[in-house]
Amino acid sequence: MKNNFLFLTLFVLSICAYAQQNQTEQDSTKTQNLDEVLVKAVRVDADSPITHSNVSKEELAKRNLGQDIPILLNYLPSVVTTSDAGAGIGYTGIRVRGTDATRVNVSINGIPYNDPESQGTFWVNLGDFASSTESLQLQRGVGTSTNGSGAFGASLNLLTDAFSEEASGEISNSFGSFNTRKHTVKLSTGLLNNHFEFSGRFSKIYSDGYVDRAFTDLKSYFLQGIYKDENTLIKALTFGNKEQTYQSWFGLTAEQLQEDRRQNPYTYENETDNYWQDHYQLHWNERFNNNWSTNLGLNYTKGYGYFEQYRPEESATDFANLIVDDSDVIVRRWLDNNFYVLNANVTYKKNMLEIISGLSISSYTGDHFGEVIWGSNLAPNTQIRDRYYNGDATKNDFSIFTKATFKLAKKITGFVDLQGRFVSYKTNGLDSDRNVFNTDADFDFFNPKLGFTYKPSLNNNFYASYAIANREPNRDDFQAGVTENETLNDIELGWRHNTEKVALSTNVYYMFYQNQLVLTGELDDVGSPLRATSGKSYRLGLEVDANIKFSSVFNLSTNVALSRNKNKDFTTSVDGVLVNLGNTNISFSPELVIGNALNFYPVERLQLSLLSKYVGEQYMGNTDNADSILESYFVSDFNINYEIKPKALFKSIVLSGLVNNIFNKEYVSNGYFGSFDFDDASSPTGTTTGYFAGYYPQATTNFLLGATLKF
Template sequence: MGESMRLSKNSKDHHIKIISTAIAFFGLCMAAQAQQQTDSLEGKKVVLDEVLVSAVRVTKQSPVTFSNLTKEEIKPRNLGQDIPILMNFLPSVVTTSNAGAGIGYTGIRVRGSDATRVNVTINGIPYNDAESHGTFWVNMPDFASSTESLQLQRGVGTSTNGAGAFGASLNILTDAVSDEAYAQISSSLGSFNTLRNNIKFSTGLLNDHIEISGRLSRISSDGYVDRASSKLDSYFLQGAYKDDNTLIKALLFGGHEITYQSWFGIDAATLERDRTFNPAGIYTDENGETQFHENQVDNYKQDHAQLLWNEKINERWSTNIALHYTRGRGFFEEFREDDSFATYGIIPITVNGEAVNTTDIIRRRWLDNDFYGTVFSANYVKDKLNFIVGGGWNTYKGDHFGEVIWARFSNNLDIRDRYYEDNSVKTDFNIYTKANYQLNKKWSLYGDLQYRTVGYEANGEETGLVDETYDFFNPKAGLTFDLNQNHNFYFSYAVANREPNRNDFENGNPKPERLNDFELGWRYVSPDVQINTNLYYMAYKDQLVLTGELNDVGAPLRENIGDSYRFGLEVDANVQLGDKFQLQPNVALSTNKNKDFFIERDGLLRNLGDTNISFSPNIVAGNRFTFIPTQQLQLSLFSKFVGEQYLSNTDTESSKLDSYFTTDFNVTYEIKTNKILKSIVLSGLVNNIFDELYVSDGYTFLDDFSTPGNSFEVQGFYPQAGINFLMGATLNF
């Protein structure tokens, strides 16, 4: 592997010093806690909009490990990059970008669990794709600009709607109702010809009850990787009604993305020689010249409709009900060189006396789907009891088909003939009940029971005929102890079960997976210091781990591996140093193992013993250092360290990604005008200021053409951008 992927010994020593310093810092925080003033663990007052997600969110009174991120914390860095990139500095989070610069296809892993295991809800409504379980943020560009707050629950978390959380839950609350009218125009530009423009508005409360607000956005970028361009449009429209007991919201939002494909990755030799090279769309023309298909793109539209109704019936009861509908449709286009006639049902022909059974061809593979349903909850609060009952029913219908739009030799094939056509249906019903009961001033009990049933039918050529029904019971229980107003301890045990996704059926006959999650935590809160520390042990049965391989559309493949576990320590802090300085460090130390891992290689079944779970670094650390010299000016340094990780589960050196350390610099300056134009906010972001050449993701597989006894692994890597910048201005009216 090239030197550009390897850290020098001095650099690694430097990283170790950074981690050691962070750990020592936490120790100083703990030693200083007795000198801090007291504060309450109850947190801020819940605003009206937050009741829409109260059924799936938790507070410090719950035995769940979580982090919150507010609009005010997101705003300084929000210059067009996706939500996963904006979450990069939260504990145990690792992010990556196919295009290398945070725009286009981006991904997130939490505690080593990939995006298919991170349950995402928007206003309590499931967002993960029902079939793949993935979350495609590229379909909602600039959604951070319409986000009021988000909560990331690590581990199983509390019961929620949609696919079972198997590593984390992320629930997003969209823009709150604004009492005052406003208008906002934002523009940003930066490296790789990145440009973002958006406009936002709100009427404020009309007649003290009704508000209409919205946003339009457009983002374009060439990407760091060659031709990894993105053209992204999105919208957000909200109508709201509220009074003392009622909140009703009607939302329409969505996006249209056209991205040049960049999921192919590059091998180690190319990484050393030309790290931005993109092999997507490559072919040789009739003159023997290398060309790239100009329209090797992913083109997809997604529109969402949500109707949310919260009603406070009396001082004890309140209810939430939501109806939702999502419409998705689009394709990705490929140039295929010398592809077989048989794939497309083309009859072989004779040209100049020679039999021809292959052709250059351009095809589009389509996905056309509908997702709709309802989620609901009722909340009862009396004295020491906080009781919630809720659930959801959702249906997904997806059509998969392929079209040929051009072929050098076509014979019996007409344009847009479908060479495959299949469909799938998935139904998902869940009901849960959960309660927090205050035993006395110090002790409280938490219980959470969920029943979930899933039905899935598919008839794809890759999946075969699928007709499966899964019934899951997911209990959770915990205990919270408040030593005093500053110290809070918790312990929880949670069970999660999860069905295979569509890609898993392509690999054979997958089993559902099961997780037993144990969490032990301590929280300390004072006006100037907040510390969260937790130990976790996640024991899996039949975990579907990433193999490191990709299918032919760039989706990661998984396989059941029997017993495995993740064991770790997470510590994060928020420290106010006087009026001008703030530190927010975090560190996650873990060991992630497959027990008695077997692999078939060269025709033999081999026991490799305990191996590391793929894509699971043992160290992940971050820090945000903020300096606020005046009320108008804020400067921040964001640092991130990600330890070594393996692309496969075999512990081979060739499949190891090196550790990396990056630092970003962020500055905002607000100019108050107090006229029709209320303020101008100037923002700047320099990513990777030390120009670290690093790789955050990749793939590996056995070469299909190797001979028995001589198999070898082929790797692909996704390089991330060196130093790059974004800068912007926001006009507030």
């Protein structure tokens, strides 16, 4: 595998060398913005044969009134979002093309953010991070090579705040429904002595949540120091978050949903999640000349926290005999982890040739343990905070890549991206159920990508790409006995059309899998979705994304995603018998997703926007069981922004308002579904399969109002 990777790398370089020799004299060398070099290795350009969407700082700011980044991205193509507490703050999630959050590779300044073990992204640990985001890019499909767990449906990379030439300050406050409030202070010194800048942000977000007692309390910070000259940019930054949330991941049964959709089944007053996460990054970008530039990135992430849980009438053996049988107990289950990353890459760019080569090395260590902090009947000699399970994990990840964009003909540009990724994962000790959990697994992956862009005119380009991605199981998968990796083949065909009044992007994709780990619909004991191998499966879709400028005061942004998402020859147990159901729908994969934004600018500096989202019917399991259907929903939001330019004291005052779900729709955006077998003498097999389902209600009409003072 490694030899193949080296051979193909040399092959790419030879193609690029040939392409360089054939550059026309009319091509000119372009310099690069040093801030953009931070994410150059994981982002793509406008004409790249990769399906993507870009979102700027200005676009994020219009609705940045406290809700998490997934909710701010809700109107992008093929995106479906959800919120446990129902109000878009706290534990929120994002799915792209039907793929769950563990398959969406997230990076911050090129540093992987997904938790290495679970592969999930916990936005609750990035409170108000949109206020420190310069831009982001969402790539759909396999996308370009990125760092960390491979993208298996999408990748999302964020670039943090760029340096500011001028000193500035900003105070933002917003208030809204469910006692929601956000307070943000930002400061920048501007460039000192033409070389140095220091900036920072401090934020606090609080919300009671739509669901009863499902509160979220976030305290976050972002601090950055910069040195720059004409060819050097060094960034040292740290950001972090302390969160406390009341649990609401259990959802509601259909009966509870009808009875009171805002109720919370949890009754213990401190059934809370408590977690601290701090990140430290150092980036050094160097431009040697107009052709060569380099980037070095270092990262250390410290995560530490617990959730507290009340459990009635428990067995002594489940708690290492620290309690007496049938005792009530309160436990804290802890995570204590460290994550180190080194990224390095070099870019060569001349005329129409660009080559980026680099590597990423990361090391993760995580301790998992549980403590008994109270019991109605403790065993003799038991001490408060005695541990009833203890386990540790280590994951090392090394990847190396070469990607190149080059001119093949006057109107044709080629793209080749080759990545080798080598993963080692080890665990020792007991899991939370006190089962022995010892894993020692190694994976060697080769992930090639190839594409072409044909540009017949200034306003049109057509592209085609083929990519292969491989991905290792996560911690829950290993615990369930899954040891094989997944493989995804992704074919993308697209057309982009850009004029002064119309920007249109449309594409067809076919993603076919081997050993795809699909969501079963069930949850583990901490609310994380469980997965199972479906064998062969595929996702086939059409995406259309358009921005139409009708006049200087009115435009429309709209996107439509049509898809078929199928498991092939899906087999499951029904009434104690293994049954082949044939082709079934993949869970949580709606066939139709539509997003719209009607924007109106009646006067200078005033914007009114009507946003709408339609998500079609979807199954919460893979068996096409009618009880697992999550109904379609259509919701609309209204957003207003007005900027005042005072003559003194402030540079500007921005007033913002957001009314979510203006038509008061009672809808559910997420849920879970599972089955169980019970003895039944009336059944021919002596066994009958029963089913259960849960739902996460989202907020009815609610609002947020905010003001930002810039000076």
